Amino acid sequence: MRAFETILQFYPPRRFATTALREFTQAPASALHLPYAQQQQLLQWGSDGENNIHQQLYTGSGFVVGVIHIQISVPTLLELTCATSFNTLLYSLEGYGFLMLQGYGCLPLFQDSYTLHYVPGDRHSLFLPAGNYRYFLVSPGMLLANLVQEHAPVQELVRREELVHQSGSMAARQEITVNLLQMIQQFAHMPATNGNTALLVESKINDLLRYFHLQALSSPIDLLSTAGMTLFLASHLHLPAQRLIQLLKKKYFTTNSSLQRCWQQNHTQAFRSFVTQIRMQYALYLLVAENRSIAEVIEFIQYQNPSDFSRQFRKTHGFSPSAARQFVVF
16 A cells, blocks of 8 residues: 555545546655655646645654645645544644544644644545645654643544544644744755664654643743734634734734734735635635535624625635635535
């Protein structure tokens, strides 16, 4: 069995099922490169391979490390299967997507944040607006048990994996800090496979687990940062932009202008505009991935006026909510 089939497998949209190409090749230059990866797989579809998924995977003794790089030209709902259940640290290095995790629901995968969650062996969906996406994942296996005694949510994840539970679960969402990015980069600076590779990778995984432990147990210091703002947004997508910004100001004891200055250190788009855009992407996800009605979506993301919702939706996507399934590639 190929290594990728032991943990996850992406599928092209159905309309490209017979023309998509799957091959084993090196990672693109823009991707985090794992020179010791046992499998490097490229899936392409559409004209000139404008849509593609490149996966790198290294499997050790009970643990897995992987890199996923995705390029999408139009809003797309991808399907993926996990042949086995596993716990994972999933680091979103680039892009803002939405994972439909079986038995759990929507898990936002937002740049500058990462999640520790349980993935049941099942079929899942990943909704991605047009753009580039980079993910780094670690399935620590039994190494995760080192955290059980001090983290009740982690204990629940380990229990789910042992019982092969059918429902997904998230234990935590944390910020990707500069220090954490440097730790992730270290996975790319190890030599190609040799007798010490497994031990080296296992050591780096333990470093990530220790860092998660420190983040989870430390008393939160509400220092304003773009990553912190993104983290807050991922947990409050249902709130109107004005209400969300009010809560952010209260959380950081700050003003609109301070929020904007912080955000524009790393972004050209105004923060309020960004919040509205992400909420409209979330609305599109709800329509096509969860098959909710327009009325349900309007109520869920708390729009008071359906006309205002439709107007903003069309402004963001270029089509009406009722036409969503015609413009998203399945």
